[in-house]
Amino acid sequence: MKNKKSMWIVYTLVIVVVIGIFFLLFARKSPNVNLVASPSAATILLDGNKRLQPGKVYISPGKHRLVASFNGFATRTIVFSSSTGLTEVDVILEPNSQVGYDWLNTHPDDVGVRQNIGGRNYNNSAQTLLREFPIVANLPTYGPGSEYEISYGSVTNTSGSSKLEIDIIYYTQAGKQAGLQWLQSQPYGMNKFNVKYIDKTSDQPVVDNPGTH
């Protein structure tokens, strides 16, 4: 009787272990990567061997490498990190031949996907720029007599400090100074900018023409 009871305990333990091993080996894990791709039929290889389809998939947490390719489009490699939370990975290939453009023309849903991502990314970058450098809302600006134009370029990050390239395009020497004075009069502080002067004094437009007015 005592042996029979012990046997039951052993049987139960074996079954629990077997079921646990089964789950560990075969149970599906929750998707943690949302793979968005255009072309949607692109060949996407994960870490050089596993082929993926667009959609939500599970990829073990850590750093990974995707290589995506499709006829008519430039092959693209993307390095990303997955985690336990859901991460979106956008795989947008650029057409590099007429074959690619033709493919897009016949796949409007794919165009929608890429334009959704492209528009969102563009908007995000614009708003990020505005938050960090509110002066861009006032740019470009032009000086009196078209003596100068002030615009902006890229952001550089050195020693943890971001700076925005400010372009002072001047058409006269006085315009160069006037442009700098305008910039200094703005309430943002010069230490946030990399000022770049662009000399266009030789391009000074002729603004007058004797005899016609």
Place this chain on the structure above:
Amino acid sequence: MIKRLLTRFSFILLASLLICSWSRVTFAAATCPSGMSDLDCASLYGPWTSWLPDDGSGSCGVSAGDISIAAGTDTAKWQTTLQPPYSLEDFMVEALNDLAGRLNVQTTDTVTQQHVLALVAMAWGEGGNLTNDDIYNPLNSGGDYPGIDLATAHSTSGVQSYATFNDGVDELARIMSGTGGAPTYQTRLGAILKDPSSTAQQFMKALTYYQNYKGNLEWAEASMPPNQDSYYQQRLGLISDTIANYKDRASTLIGPPGNTANQNLHSTHPLRYSFSSDTSSASGSAIASSSCGSGGVVAGDIVQTAVGLAWNDVTYPNHGDADTAACYSNGEAIGPEPSDCHHGFQESNDNPGSTNTDPTQYTTQSYQAAWAKYNKANSSQYTDCGVFVATVLHASGIATDYPTSSSGSQRQWAIDHPDKYMVKENPTVADLLPGDILVNSEHTFIYVGHVAGTQFTVAEASQYNHSPELDNVVSNEINGFTLVRVKS
């Protein structure tokens, strides 16, 4: 017998007149170019053409210099009732008052906010009196006519300095009306300025493309071919920038000692006009304010059409959030605006993930109409960025063969048609002029400069993100885009 002959002759004459009239109407309707403004069409064919539909063909029987403009009638020399010091706005308002008399129209026709804006912006581009010593001559005029007194000896350089405020004002009114001894080279400007509905953009267009007007010549050598398109775009930029700095610019002193902008000298007169997005400051105070425009399509004008379709006339449903009620975008203030303005259709914010099948909930009425007319047959995606840009180009008549959707195809089309489009890869913000299109295979939008009454600079849509709207900044990450500029 004679009576019968006279009756028949009268009948034939009447029939001929009717046929002639019909032919003229038909001719006008069939040949009014889609890229030509109503004002230009009216100048060419008569005001009755304004109600005629544009055939949208883009074809035009108009050859250079076809638009004739009659000179005005000379009047007594202008005598202002204003007291010095004079502002640039004072100068332009008085010149427009003087012009009204010379063109035999009401001063309410010539003195409008748009006309003053156009002249102040033009002055800022010319720099007369502002950045030189030629006083009372903000547009760098060269006129030396009977009864106009000069401050210095006649300048052979072509730019004069005038003795008094009245001399400068009168000279400008004369040259724009072709009266008082002035040649008729610039009469197109008077023709634009006597139409109370004409815009600053239309003024700049006429200023630039002078050869469309019989007997007219360029104002500036910089506007001569092959530089006309860039000159025009720069004038549009001046308008945008003047709106954003109106108080500062319009209040700038006109008169001695010259170089008044360089020296930051301002008049203390109150300004007549203001713009709600104006962030500049000056000693004058405003007594009138701009408001949202009427919106909609403006033939031949990418910027105005883009703004009109993306903004202004929408009846936006009140979603009960701050975004929509006070002209805010995505929770972020976009500048001081009249409280009755509406803009922005933050689709994903209101309904994340929605494809929004009901455009009336999220787009302007003008965009719904334009999209239905020009693009609905080609795409069901009214929030698509490429569809929006194409709709603007088609509706304005600027490029009626631009691909109707898909930014990648649009980019390729522009590259493949160098006769119609100037293309620059990987542009910078400094390259942009109002009306430029930025495009790559993922996104496209229109740079519109600083829009009146706002801090907006971009018109765009984004599929499943938001319907056509105006945004207040150009991202500096545009080096992956292609700049496309439509050639005129």
